[in-house]
Amino acid sequence: MAINSPTYDPVSTATALAEKYVSGQQEVLKARSTRANATEKALTDLNSALNTFQNALASMAAPNKTLYAQSAVLGDTSIGTATATAKAAAGSYAFYVQSLAAAGQVSYSNLTEDSGVSGILKVNVGGTTINVDLAAANTDGGATPLTPREIAAAINADSENASLVSASVITTAPGKYELVLTAKQSGATNGVTIDASGLTGSSLTGKTANVLVQESDAVIRIGSATGPEIRQSSNVFTGIDGVTVTFNKVTTAPVTLTVGPDSSATSANVQGFIDAYNKLKSVLDAMLAPANASKGTAAGAFAGDAGVASLRDRLVSLLRQGSGDSLANYGIIANRQGTLSLDTTRLNKALALDPNGLDNLIGKATTGSPTGIAGAIDTYVKGWTSGIKGQIKTRQEANSRLQTELSSRQDLIDQQYDAAYRRYLMQFSRLQEIQSQMSSNSSLFDALFSNDKD
Template sequence: MASAITAPSYDPITTANSLADKYVMARQKIIDAQSAAAKATEKGLTDLGSAMTAFQTSLAALTGLNKNLYAQSATFSDTTVGSATAGATAAPGNYSFFVAKLATASQVSYAGLTDNAGVSGTLNINMGGSLAFAVNLNAADTDGDLTLSTRELAAAINSATGNTSMVTASIVTTGATSELVLTAKNTGLDSAITIDTTGISGASSLASANADPLRRRTLVVAQDAEIRIGSESGTPITQASNTFTNIAGVKMTFTKAQAPGSAPVAIAVGADSKNTIANVQAFVDAYNKLKGVLNKLTDSGDPSKGAAGGSFAHDGGIRALNDRLVTLLRPTTVGDTLASFGIIATKDGTLELNSERLQRQLALKPTGLDTLIGSSSVSSPSGIAGALDKFIKGWSNTADGQIKQRKEQTSNLQSTLADRQAFLEQQHEAAYNRYLRQFTALQSLQGAMTNNLSMFDALFGNNKD
């Protein structure tokens, strides 16, 4: 009897695929690791760029042109009369004014207007007794029906050359006729509107209304604002606007005139501790958000605890950026420091605010903190804010900043890795096909040998004579 032979059982497809995987495994691991690192770098750069942009936006809002961390307030004793704001340079004190008149914008109307055929020429709009702009009526008939409608008239006034929104024309329908209403944009005596219709040719209902005192009405009389210093009998101050800046660093906007005999409105100017603390805390928070992102990206991790490091844990450039931000908060010039104003650095490089120390130091040096922090404005950068903004722009600039350059390098690396991955897949496919042919042939050979063995066993087995 022939000895039994047991052929190994396997699937050529599965075996070929397994061997092809092992053939490219080492190189695949390298590509996978490099791809994962590139993706982490790309995300890290995106997170860093977003954090920098957010910090620059906050910095501009807090320390940009004409911005100050130190806040002062100006408070009206009667808020129905007006409101005020005070800048950091305003001198603290108490002031009083009597509001005799508010500035108003001229508004006039012309009633009994109808659509007119054959009207042409020029309509002059005067303000404050002088020509403001001219309206060409020859081009006002926009639908070409040879009739100038009241709405075409209003449109011609609004779009006239020289009318830079100084006067707005509108039409109010009053039954069979219409009323043209002209409203000045600005307040003050010089906004008084009159019209000159002597240059209009044809039967114009507007010209007729302008010549008729019953159809030509003044809805709002143009006038200047007038306030008086100290009391109703005090020195008058007149101007076209209701917003006054006669107190240095203070902007006052009056909203109601006072009745004769009323007590003057008092205005108190002084330090605003609440808003100052809020401004400084906002600066601290904005910096801490950026610093927090950098700390996370450069964290070395803890392998003993299975804690992975940040995307830039071993990146000298990003670590130098992180260290440089801390350095910029410590000006080398002799004088005040952030710590003297209660802005204190913690162990991880973030900041915290001691509001009591801040207020004590500001009481001694009201403008000291703003001088130290300076401005991030493009036109006149200064101090810590100017240095921070300039340094960060070297990274965040969308044209040639380091983040953009690093992203381009990462993108190029990812493109190269994609090419290497495609080539490796071709090698995997070639290896798979080679192994598949070999093991398919081996499987066929083993099948033939098994058949032969069965035949020999049938011919020469122990059961045969």
């Protein structure tokens, strides 16, 4: 009589039992590893969001930047351009541009490639002399003639030429060259000449300069063509505090310069501050959001994290600071969720009363001595983003240690799995052998005690 009993494949059975043996530990470890990986990404994202906000804050609240903007506009924009800082006094001014400043430019004609050139070429620019050794200017040591281009290169590269003059070469005919020298600075005292008397073997010797552009000062008159004269070496006029005017054309009649508040630019600057803050707050809100089963949304990476929640709350608190003044007075309003928006009417009204009030309240996010709201926020945020002892770095290091520990734990579970698998494989391989032997014996008994008379 045959023996019927369940049979087990040793490999698949050992695999299933070994997996079941470590499944509880593996599930716990998998959950912890998933959380650790999510934390690692969330910390990177948080650091990026905070750094982006700090960069925006530093740009808007830099030492030489202001949110309050003023404009300077020329009545005839073809005459030039003008800008104004927040410190400029509003007003209207008239100018008559009699002449523009120009940088001197000369050329020396019919130069050739010369052999055996030696001596010092003296280039005079605005009272400064540049001594150029032409023997050293020949880049191949005199194996070939000295070219005018090598002379120009030597002038430009000379250590005494501290951006005083630029030299270039124009080919006028085969083997004939024009050396052009241009002063870098404009003004009547910035003419260019050369002294080639110390040279030997050079076609520059005895040459007379061709004046291409006569050096000159700008002459600007206040009010009219007969008004008080302003004479200067530059076409950039900075005689009005906080205002810079660049003239590029003479006038035939007085041109008006109007300086006053630029409401559109100011609103754009303030909106930039608001947008930078709202973007950071949006990131923090998403990271702290609890799970919502009805909407099918998972919890944020830092849901329930008191530290990150405190970060968000502290930022809101710092925005509300001020000595008798507040952002709301300047139209920067927070809704119930803490998101900022801008009331331009209130902003312009407040700035009309105190043009510097908002910038004084916002302050500066400088490294040395931060001031105001921007300084306080930047200082606080650095406590999170610092690469030395910042909270994010501390958390990242702790999370990294946890991930290392979890990796070691995974190695241990793998070892337990391997040991269990080998044990079960041995047991069920033996069982398979016993079952095979029993089946063989059963067949033998059936043959011996069969009722078959044949």
